[in-house]
Amino acid sequence: DARVTQTPRHKVTEMGQEVTMRCQPILGHNTVFWYRQTMMQGLELLAYFRNRAPLDDSGMPKDRFSAEMPDATLATLKIQPSEPRDSAVYFCASGPGQADEKLFFGSGTQLSVL
Amino acid sequence: SQQGEEDPQALSIQEGENATMNCSYKTSINNLQWYRQNSGRGLVHLILIRSNEREKHSGRLRVTLDTSKKSSSLLITASRAADTASYFCATRGPPGYSTLTFGKGTMLLVSP
Structure with a gap:
């Protein structure tokens, strides 16, 4: 079964540390999304890539967050420096790039910043 | 900000009953999709409906x-305990x- 793979599944870190989350989209998918899920805000879109090019990162705090796609098989989301308010579950999703595409989600990275 | 808002926030029913969840949205759409999320897992696509x-x-x-009311509903018939999810x-x-x-989701609990 093709699936989106995210690593790590869990991350506990101290405030001020750098956090890197990785995502392997489904082979052949050309859209990649990063979402953050919290109880208060629900699912928030952080970044969106199409054919590895960033198209929308308006939901991402620019001063500390960065998202990249070094190649078609890897997407990364970095937080530097991390803060306690960044504690959340971060999901990566990929899609085939059609107008009516459905998204395939990874299992998420649960981040706790102490 | 969220485009879709689900209602109710939580729903508790018995196995065999039907579950209805509603979604309202604000601006024009190309399509609307429903996803399920089991506890501790990623979202799984259920169904897509075009405008x-x-x-x-x-x-x-x-x-x-x-589309005139900017709303959608999801009905799950003959629910099972395994349908418990958001x-x-x-x-x-x-x-x-x-x-x-x-949206922020509806938490559904189906009791045996």
């Missing part, structure tokens, strides 16, 4: 869309805007 469709079925799922509606804007915006 020119009014009703769609998939197994025990029935989705309706009323359900989210997600909207995709007009052509050219390709991101999915999610």
Whole structure:
């Protein structure tokens, strides 16, 4: 079964540390999304890539967050420096790039910043 | 900000009963999708309905869309304990805007 793979599944870190989350989209998918899920805000879109090019990162705090796609098989989301308010579950999703595409989600990275 | 808002926030029913969840949204859409999320897992796509469709079925799922009221409903018939999960509606804007915006979800509990 093709699936989106995210690593790590869990991350506990101290405030001020750098956090890197990785995502392997489904082979052949050309859209990649990063979402953050919290109880208060629900699912928030952080970044969106199409054919590895960033198209929308308006939901991402620019001063500390960065998202990249070094190649078609890897997407990364970095937080530097991390803060306690960044504690959340971060999901990566990929899609085939059609107008009516459905998204395939990874299992998420649960981040706790102490 | 969320485009879709689900109602109710939580729903508790017995196995065999039907579950209905509603979603309202604010701006015009290209399509609307429903996803399920089991505890501690990622979201799983359930069904998609396009803006020119009014009703769609998939197994025990029935989705309706009323674009004049900017609302959708998801009906799960003959619910099972395994249907216990959170359900989210997600909207995709007009052509050219390709991101999915999610609501905060309805938490469904189906008791045996």
